[in-house]
Amino acid sequence: VGKTKVDDDVLDSLEEVLITSDVGVDTTIRIIERIEERVARDRYVNTSELNVILREEIAALLAENEDNQVGDFELPKDKKPYVIMVVGVNGVGKTTTIGKLAHKFKAAGKKVVLGAADTFRAAAIEQLEIWAERVDVPLVKQKMGSDPASVAYDTLSSAISKDADVVIVDTAGRLHNKVNLMNELTKVKNVMQKLVPDAPHEILLILDGSTGQNAFEQAKQFTKATEVSSMAITKLDGTAKGGVVIGVSDQLKVPVKYIGIGEGIEDLQVFNREEFVDSLFGE
Amino acid sequence: MFENLSERLERSFKILKGQGSITEINVAETLKDIRRALLDADVNFKTAKNFTEQVKEKALGQDVLTAVKPQQMMVKIVHDELAELMGGSSTDIELNGNPAVILISGLQGSGKTTFTGKLANFIKSKRGKSPLLVAGDVYRPAAINQLQVLGEQIGVPVYTEEGNTNPVKLAQDGIKEAKSKGHDLVIIDTAGRLAIDEEMMNEISAIKKAVKPHETLFVVDAMTGQDAVNTAKEFNQRLDYDGVVLTKLDGDTRGGAAISIRSVVDKPIKFVGMGEKMDALDVFHPSRMADRILGM
Numbered sequence: 332v333g334k335t336k337v338d339d340d341v342l343d344s345l346e347e348v349l350i351t352s353d354v355g356v357d358t359t360i361r362i363i364e365r366i367e368e369r370v371a372r373d374r375y376v377n378t379s380e381l382n383v384i385l386r387e388e389i390a391a392l393l394a395e396n397e398d399n400q401v402g403d404f405e406l407p408k409d410k411k412p413y414v415i416m417v418v419g420v421n422g423v424g425k426t427t428t429i430g431k432l433a434h435k436f437k438a439a440g441k442k443v444v445l446g447a448a449d450t451f452r453a454a455a456i457e458q459l460e461i462w463a464e465r466v467d468v469p470l471v472k473q474k475m476g477s478d479p480a481s482v483a484y485d486t487l488s489s490a491i492s493k494d495a496d497v498v499i500v501d502t503a504g505r506l507h508n509k510v511n512l513m514n515e516l517t518k519v520k521n522v523m524q525k526l527v528p529d530a531p532h533e534i535l536l537i538l539d540g541s542t543g544q545n546a547f548e549q550a551k552q553f554t555k556a557t558e559v560s561s562m563a564i565t566k567l568d569g570t571a572k573g574g575v576v577i578g579v580s581d582q583l584k585v586p587v588k589y590i591g592i593g594e595g596i597e598d599l600q601v602f603n604r605e606e607f608v609d610s611l612f613g614e
Numbered sequence: 615m616f617e618n619l620s621e622r623l624e625r626s627f628k629i630l631k632g633q634g635s636i637t638e639i640n641v642a643e644t645l646k647d648i649r650r651a652l653l654d655a656d657v658n659f660k661t662a663k664n665f666t667e668q669v670k671e672k673a674l675g676q677d678v679l680t681a682v683k684p685q686q687m688m689v690k691i692v693h694d695e696l697a698e699l700m701g702g703s704s705t706d707i708e709l710n711g712n713p714a715v716i717l718i719s720g721l722q723g724s725g726k727t728t729f730t731g732k733l734a735n736f737i738k739s740k741r742g743k744s745p746l747l748v749a750g751d752v753y754r755p756a757a758i759n760q761l762q763v764l765g766e767q768i769g770v771p772v773y774t775e776e777g778n779t780n781p782v783k784l785a786q787d788g789i790k791e792a793k794s795k796g797h798d799l800v801i802i803d804t805a806g807r808l809a810i811d812e813e814m815m816n817e818i819s820a821i822k823k824a825v826k827p828h829e830t831l832f833v834v835d836a837m838t839g840q841d842a843v844n845t846a847k848e849f850n851q852r853l854d855y856d857g858v859v860l861t862k863l864d865g866d867t868r869g870g871a872a873i874s875i876r877s878v879v880d881k882p883i884k885f886v887g888m889g890e891k892m893d894a895l896d897v898f899h900p901s902r903m904a905d906r907i908l909g910m
């Protein structure tokens with residue numbers, strides 16, 4: 332995007348940038364069409380005008396975060412404890428993101444409780460336990476192989492007795508095409524409602540920033556099983572751009588809330604649409 | 615999720631019907647469909663472009679009238695080219711050495727530790743070897759513990775050193791241990807790392823230099839998108855690995871990363887991960903993978 336008129340070369344290079352950022356063909360075509368429409372009146376917009384239009388059009392596809400009225404790491408007053416359930420396919424960064432989130436909430440003065448409802452993967456409980464120690468927040472757990480719904484129930488009941496502000500429940504990674512595992516997730520979600528009728532208040536889907544077009548199917552299937560309400564994209568500290576999230580957010584109308592930019596406790600940021608769009612164009 | 619290539623070509627070949635043979639002009643729409651199918655499957659942008667060019671060269675001048683169904687002929691050309699690209703000469707694993715040493719590498723969360731367990735299980739049962747696993751990820755919370763749990767599941771010991779934060783030394787010590795205990799195979803698990811993390815890439819180069827593995831494997835998530843080429847290329851430049859492992863193929867991703875990787879590094883894909891359990895490992899089949907990428 333370095334030319335003074337929107338000719339085919341400009342659009343070709345725009346296509347290349349978008350596709351190689353994992354935006355996907357469909358969404359890329361939509362973006363290009365929207366830009367063509369906007370410049371149709373004036374074929375000769377200059378580079379900086381084009382850049383502005385481009386950023387606006389892409390940002391418009393990213394769903395607005397509706398609980399923007401409460402500040403970052405603040406919680407709605409009428410939801411206590413505020414229950415967050417974290418879901419996603421294998422290895423995307425769920426447990427690590429929970430550790431980082433717990434740290435942010437704690438730093439914001441909130442009382443946090445974590446729940447180790449990944450009872451399946453080898454040493455998943457120990458991994459979250461180390462994070463809980465790092466952040467210095469309580470963890471509720473059972474033995475490996477125990478019922479994840481039962482862990483979730485215990486976690487909420489402990490959080491209520493401790494008068495906690497926020498509960499974050501980890502779940503085992505699972506591929507979205509495994510029906511039994513997806514049903515299990517629905518069960519984990521439902522059991523929480525025995526203690527907190529409107530829980531979970533937030534279902535946070537974690538997407539790996541290096542994932543390609545399969546993220547669409549992940550988001551669809553997890554939404555079907557659990558009504559995903561927000562997303563986080565991890566591993567954006569690498570060379571992958573995470574562009575698939577633009578189309579995913581647009582299709583499902585689910586906002587991206589956080590990004591992961593490393594393995595350390597501080598490596599979580601609140602999602603910023605403009606910065607994200609800029610990062611696609613290498614700025 | 616996406617329609618398969620035959621369905622797409624059904625449309626574009628309506629144009630071709632009754633035109634005799636394939637020409638530059640009448641094949642353009644078809645090539646667009648092929649490129650689109652590849653991009654939807656996460657094949658890298660440049661790879662898809664080059665590949666489509668190659669297919670065009672193959673297709674030009676072919677007789678459409680004698681072909682029973684031109685789209686089937688075209689699908690076959692595409693399929694066979696893909697399979698050819700993903701096929702490789704030697705796909706067996708190098709186990710000569712006493713002990714034979716295998717080094718595992720890859721990005722965070724790609725499935726290295728799980729694969730380490732699966733591979734030990736596979737070689738132990740299929741080749742009668744006696745493996746020792748080395749827990750070389752000294753960073754990730756509970757990484758050592760995770761490998762120990764897997765080792766227990768498959769009845770294979772795991773070498774660890776309390777308090778050792780130097781993976782190079784740990785790997786060397788692990789090999790010594792294997793020699794003294796009579797293990798003829800050592801598999802070294804390592805921490806996940808990004809290709810642009812200089813310090814961590816230097817570390818794994820140093821491990822490789824120190825232990826001179828008989829086999830170095832690069833483990834990659836089959837759901838990876840366009841970035842697969844960068845990572846595969848960078849790890850190859852640093853490690854000159856011997857083969858690739860594609861994990862999480864039990865999902866529904868098309869897995870175009872397999873093509874992207876093969877187009878930038880001339881290294882065979884050796885194994886595929888088909889689940890979380892210790893027996894969910896298969897050897898790689900190029901033709902099946904081509905079917906999958908095209909949605910057949």
Ligand SMILES: Nc1nc2c(ncn2[C@@H]2O[C@H](COP(=O)(O)OP(=O)(O)OP(=O)(O)O)[C@@H](O)[C@H]2O)c(=O)[nH]1
Pocket residue numbers: 419420421422423424425426427428449452455502503504505565566567568569590591592593594598722723754806808
């Ligand atoms: N570079 C980088 N690595 C990350 C980030 N987030 C997580 N990781 C790493 O990715 C790997 C997987 O993270 P986990 O938190 O275990 O992922 P998970 O989704 O809980 O995995 P499962 O429970 O096995 O499904 C670990 O090595 C993490 O340190 C990130 O933002 N950047």
Ligand SMILES: Nc1nc2c(ncn2[C@@H]2O[C@H](COP(=O)(O)OP(=O)(O)OP(=O)(O)O)[C@@H](O)[C@H]2O)c(=O)[nH]1
Pocket residue numbers: 421422452504506720721722723724725726727728729751754757804805806807861862863864865886887888889890894
């Ligand atoms: N469904 C499925 N899950 C897999 C497969 N291989 C690994 N996993 C899962 O993917 C997640 C990450 O696997 P790990 O083996 O911990 O990955 P890793 O590369 O060692 O991760 P780090 O050490 O954090 O870099 C775990 O939940 C595994 O159970 C596979 O072939 N299929």
Ligand SMILES: [K+]
Pocket residue numbers: 422423539541722723724835
């Ligand atoms: K991944």
Ligand SMILES: [Mg+2]
Pocket residue numbers: 425426427449455501502503504
């Ligand atoms: Mg986890």
Ligand SMILES: [Mg+2]
Pocket residue numbers: 726727728751757804805806
């Ligand atoms: Mg590991």
